[in-house]
Amino acid sequence: MKSKTSLFNWTVFRKDITRFFPVWAIYTAIWMISLSNLGNFGTAFVASDMANSIPGSALVSAFYAPLVCMLLFGDMYQKRICNGIHAMPVSRTTLFFSHTAAALCFYIVPNTLVALVQLVYLGRYWYISFYWLLGTTLIYICFLGISLLCAFCTGKRFAMAVSYILVLSFSSIVYALFTSLYQPLLYGIRIREDLFAVLSPVASLANPLYVNVFLEDLGSRWTASVQIVSSDWLIMCIWAAVGIAAGAAALLLYRRRHLESAGSLITVKFLRPVFLVLYVLLFVMAFRIFDSIPAMLISLILGYFTGLMLLNRSRHVFSGKAWAGLGLFVGVIALSLVLTAVDVLGVTRWVPKPEDVKLVRLSSSSYIEYLVAEPFYMDDEVVTLRDPQDISNAISLHKFAKGDGRSSSGKTIAFSIEYTLNNGDVRRRYYDIPVHSPEGQLFGQYLSRPEVLFGKDPEGFLAQASVTELNGHSLTPQEQETVKQLLLADCEAGYMAQDYAFRGSSSSFRLTLKQGNLTVMIQVYDLRSSLYQWIVQNGYSQRPNK
């Protein structure tokens, strides 16, 4: 007499909806209030606002989904209710799906209502409402799935909230760990934050556009052109899939869960060490402010034992086994640090052979970006070197930076060097070198190249560009031609590197060139440059009186 598997129980679902109606009612009311003045705006603006609110909903869902989950699955955390519910003739699978259906309704039903109301204001942009509903729902599914997983890994509401925050900020924690512990030992290698940000659902979902609405003023009215950004939707779908996978994992955990774990911090045995490690690392991170090895060791010991106390709900945790665990923990960290420091994998020692390199991209991290108007220089502040001699020079620069350049004193310039190898691998390193060293000057010459300042076709750009301003002065067409020629010559000579590090204490003059929508602003600062001398000689070194 085994019952048929039922995935849904209407009674449980209805109970959830009625029991927690204030939550979804308030959520709906907030939306309705915020929509109440939409009629004052044109349809194009409503479309724009709605499209912009899709990524914004990630922040709402990041808060609302765990709240809903905590309410609906909160019965798991109290022994009395947990035992009572599970003694009733409803299977865990049925309970899970019924609660989850309610959790989805808590969000989807109000949002559907909102989408329907907005149809009135959207006019011919009605389809934005559909995208909005779809987008916000997918985002919610992601956060709900993660919330469910956290709910079934823990046995307390507080622990659920903490674990949820830990999961959402996991990438930041790991990034902070790597940058604080391992980064100092990895000379030349920079741990990229963007790689970790990909692992953060909030960062990944709250930043893309999804639906891009361009507003245009037609005089009497505004119109909007709508672009669906499919790559952003792909990211959203991936995260929704992650949410579904997390939900499936939560169901598996629920089915295997020992209900007596209600009230425990972590309910899954194999997650206890994971929690302990994360907790200790957070503790150590928090104590980094003291910036000393004894403080770090003390914080590690404190973190370890307080973590054990939380897990065991007991103060009696100072057993031999616990000390052995601490020893193992410290040992593993110390070993990993030692292995990193001695560079067992040869990562920091690595310098390529010239014949293995296809191209090199050099870039300065202190480039005067603010002087350059977008979009012209969005990704062009890089020198790309393909010539074998240039590649050889770049490798010399790399070797110098790792060797003598590392110990040199004086003013330095930070740069990155990115190799694209013949086998397709791309490797990037970051170093500082003295500005006044021969290698520093060589780097300056590369940064001064015309293609770095003016793009792939500098001659073409300069031929069509006009000099709109030189240190506040307007120039005659003839002067403009002279300036452009001098500028090109100075670039070739290596006097135009747009980097703070190369600027001396002498005055600098701003030169603005414009071609169509593109604007380039350049600082002329090198006394050796012909243009600098021309400016001084022609009386443009003083700004005009207004």
Add this chain to the structure above:
Amino acid sequence: MLELKNITKKFGDFTALQDLSLTVPKCAVYGLVGPNGAGKSTAIRCALGVYRPDSGSITLEGAPVFENPAAKSRIASIPDDVFYFPSATPAEMRAFYRALYPRFDDTLYQELQDVFRLDQKMQLRRFSKGMQKQAAFHLAICCRPDMLILDEPVDGLDPVMRRQVMSIILSDVAERGTSVLVSSHNLRELEDICDHVGIMDHGKMLLQRSLADMQGNTVKLQLVGEAPEGLNILHQSSAGRLQTFVVRGTAQEVAEKAQAAGLSYYDVLPLSLEEIFIYELGGVNYEVKNIIV
């Protein structure tokens, strides 16, 4: 018939139940007795399909109970700490039970309102502990279960309500053939209603028998003079010339031996449940005082 076979349940390093076997026959009232911490509540939670045993099986009429809504719909329970939704009223809980238990009897619910005089619109959390227990009885009985599982059921009930509740349960057993598993740490409470008794300690079943068997196999012999030979004496005491022996054997066997010994005075008396446990478990390292208080 509810059957727990070789159940072991551990909480971390602590073994709450160890190879526990228990059978509640159909139409029987089974009393599960033991001191605090013996494992009664754990056994009951396993029987209800709440806890998953580490090993062993739990079946109702041959069907597994754990994660089996069909089997669970035939079991109603009253836990030691009754559960209601926060802010729920008896009427709301009734609606919830009615939707979950297919055999829920609305007519019976109406009838029993004369016994359990509870305000149906008042929040249960505002009720006293005893009234909450009454509401739990009210709901559980109306589920029309084949198996009623009660954990310390009469805690908090006044003596009149205790009798009424027990009377309702026993009439349900008699009329519908309901089986009852009832746990208590108080033997006297169970003596009047149970026909089977199991005694637990430290997660193990020490003894499990029908009450008739127990009372038929052990008797109290009071006499003046020397005890006859061949008696299996479990306990001996004296008051003046009158000696009292607790003897294993049927009343007839013991009386025959006493008569054959030519005693001037003897009397064979039945033992109370409390006395049986004291003498049966006298050899076990067991705190008897905990179950006869």
